[in-house]
Amino acid sequence: MLIHTAAEYDRYLRTQKLPTVWCPGCGNGIILKAFIRAVAALNLSQDEVVVVGGIGCSGRTPFFLDFNSVHTTHGRALAFATGIKLVRPELTVAVVMGDGDSVAIGGNHFIHACRRNIDLTAIIFNNMIYGQTGGQLAPTTLPGRRTTTSMWGNIEPPFDIVRLALGAGAGFVARGTVFDFEQLSEILGQALAFKGFAVVEVLTTCPTYFGRYNSNDDPYDMLHGLKDRTDPNEATMAEKLPVGIFRNEPRPEYTELYRQLVEKLGGGGQR
Amino acid sequence: MKTQQLMQGNEACAFGALYAGCNFYAGYPITPSSEIMEIMARELPRRGGVFLQAEDEIASISAVIGAAWGGARAMTATSGPGFSLMQEGIGYAAITETPCVVVDSQRWGPSTGQPTKAAQGDVMQAIWGTHGDHPVIVLTAGHVRDVFEMTVAAFNLAELYRVPVVLLLDEILSHMRENIFVPEPGELEVIPRSRPVNGAKPVAPFGGPFIPLGYGVRFSVTGLAHDDWGFPVEGPPAERLLRRIVEKVWSKAREIARYEALYLDDARAVVVCYGIVSRPAESAVEALRSEGLKVGLLTLKTLWPFPDFLFRELPTTVEYVLVPELNLGQLVREVERAVGGRARVEHLGRVDGYLLTPEQIAGRVVENLGRRV
Structure with missing residues (x-):
């Protein structure tokens, strides 16, 4: 069901836990809303959805959502989610992580989840900085940018999360932005419906830290900066950062392969 | 007539776990514990359980905790270096009151040490390895039949007290073979996992019996200090949580001994x-x-x-x-x-x-x- 009204969104929120911990002007709320819209559009029951978060600003997302909520340790959300999904393949498991969470401290789990192709939807809130700890360098921070741990300008090259996911073998790989809500909720819907490991990198904004340290802390300007930096029409590795769906190729999914193994060995019946 | 079998310590651990109803294992190979993992890889799929070879020990303990919240009786096994990597996860299991079993077959350390030589150097780490005050139960065994029984006890105590239970073995015990009487079904007590009653009024998931995720009661699980529904708290409620989860184990030393x-x-x-x-x-x-x-x-x-x-x-x-x-x-x-x-x-x-x-x-x-x- 396509939802529009505040009341329709509220159904999926733990409204007594609001407001969120996110700063004014932060893009994360747009991702939260796009996620709710995608879940509603797929008519998923709240009891059948698990939202697993890591640590950081993004990791707080499960607390505001009225699903089965799990807030884990830094970088390990995918590993926790893998355990849940293996035991309960009938549940839809979404994993929300930050950029540091998923490709710095959790990089090993990320590439192996891609390789294993387990049916999880990984939603990466990429704000190019460590927000919750006060604005330190992330593995996604662009060269030259200032953070509290790169005050002279970043000299490290960043990860391209989409290319990393493609290289590691994820079946569904996409990038959206908090500038384009419609496209983001559409991508999230397809990712949630995808049978296999789905990666959605969402470019989001952190006016409080990234903006402030890089002479651009106006949330409106930052949002529009995302529009200028990205190219929504061409899902290719073009000069601007491409957005859209880069791969949507189902291949044998891990819990399904495991189920087939159990069946072959005659071990069904008990779990 | 009782079944006699020449059994290795690690084998007794794996079969003890299966006897206790273990239906999820995630691990990463490491000497001298690897045989436990190999046996679980062979036995679990054909018994309808889940085996996962994880990308490292951090993923192993994390997947074990996730699986426990999914409703599984879950365990992992490792040795010193891997046990060190698992400490953060063990703390998460402690604060979230997740029943799970961690086997550490001790080898000589620190660091890589002597991988094929025995030690009892992980005792303090098993008790105090993760940061913060926390509850944990630590068990050991002295012979192969004992390994079987103490593995079953580990699952039972994890269930009863909702804590991570560490079973300390060592290289000698893990690899030693002894002729044992294998416990018959029903011979050893196995405490089952509590299940939410259909249609019953939902009770808070923390402070009472364990409720797995996804059975119609929507709550939160977090490593943050939390209330009885798993939502973040600070100050006095955090103190109440810590005192409760620690006391539930420390005050039962006689029962757990x-x-x-x-x-x-x-x-x-x-x-x-x-x-x-x-x-x-x-x-x-x-x-x-x-x-x-x-x-x-x-x-x-x-x-x-x-x-x-x-x-x-x-x-x-x-x-x-x-x-x-x-x-x-x-x-x-x-x-x-x-x-x-x-x-x-x-x-x-x-x-x-x-x-x-x-x-x-x-x-x-x-x-x-x-x-x-």
Whole structure:
């Protein structure tokens, strides 16, 4: 069901836990809303959805959502989610992580989840900085940018999360932005419906830290900066950062392969 | 007729876990625990359980906790280096009151150390390895049948107290083969996982029985200090949480204690041992008794919560306590504290990777007591 009204969104929120911990002007709320819209559009029951978060600003997302909520340790959300999904393949498991969470401290789990192709939807809130700890360098921070741990300008090259996911073998790989809500909720819907490991990198904004340290802390300007930096029409590795769906190729999914193994060995019946 | 089988320690651990209803295993290969993983990889799929070879030990413990919240009886096994990596996850299991079992087959350390040599160097890490005050139950075993039984006990205690339970084995015990009577179905008690009752009024998931995710009660699980529904709190409610989860284990030391006491009644000396050292210790005590020396043996199988009461209740005849360990002195500190000056406590350590001998242990007792009967 396509939802529009505040009341329709509220159904999926733990409204007594609001407001969120996110700063004014932060893009994360747009991702939260796009996620709710995608879940509603797929008519998923709240009891059948698990939202697993890591640590950081993004990791707080499960607390505001009225699903089965799990807030884990830094970088390990995918590993926790893998355990849940293996035991309960009938549940839809979404994993929300930050950029540091998923490709710095959790990089090993990320590439192996891609390789294993387990049916999880990984939603990466990429704000190019460590927000919750006060604005330190992330593995996604662009060269030259200032953070509290790169005050002279970043000299490290960043990860391209989409290319990393493609290289590691994820079946569904996409990038959206908090500038384009419609496209983001559409991508999230397809990712949630995808049978296999789905990666959605969402470019989001952190006016409080990234903006402030890089002479651009106006949330409106930052949002529009995302529009200028990205190219929504061409899902290719073009000069601007491409957005859209880069791969949507189902291949044998891990819990399904495991189920087939159990069946072959005659071990069904008990779990 | 009972089934007899020549069984390796690691094999007994794996089959003990299966006996206890373990239906999820995630692990990463490491000597000397790998056979446990290999057996689980073979047995779980054909019993309808789940086996996962994870990308590292951090993923292993994380997947185990996730699986437990999915409703599985979950375990992992590792050795020193992997056990170190699991500590953050063990803390998460402690604060989220997740029943799970972590087996650490100890090898000589620190670091890579001597991977194929035994030690008892992880005792303090098993108790205090993760940061913050926290509850954990630590068990050991001394022979192969014991490994089977203590693995079952580990699952039961994890279920009863909603805590991570660490079972400490060591390289010798893991790889040793003994002819054992395999427990028959029903012979050992297995405490089942509680399940939410359909249609019953939802009760808070923390502070009561364990409720897995996804059965119609929507709550939150978090490593943050939390309320009874798993949502973040600060200040006094956080203190209440910490005191409750720690006290639920520390206050039950007597109930959780597994031990064997031998010849304590008239003993002038007591050898306190655990794990593989209980083998030479038992031989030493038997030899000294046959010479007429009044020596007793206390074999601890629960190391934490520490069974203080056993030491408070030692007969007043005891003047000397020897604690042989394959380390430079770990559990001996707890023994000293619990004995509280009522007898002299001495440590006997061996750290070359080999087992203490009965002669070393008996010799040390005689040095201190003399040959006086």
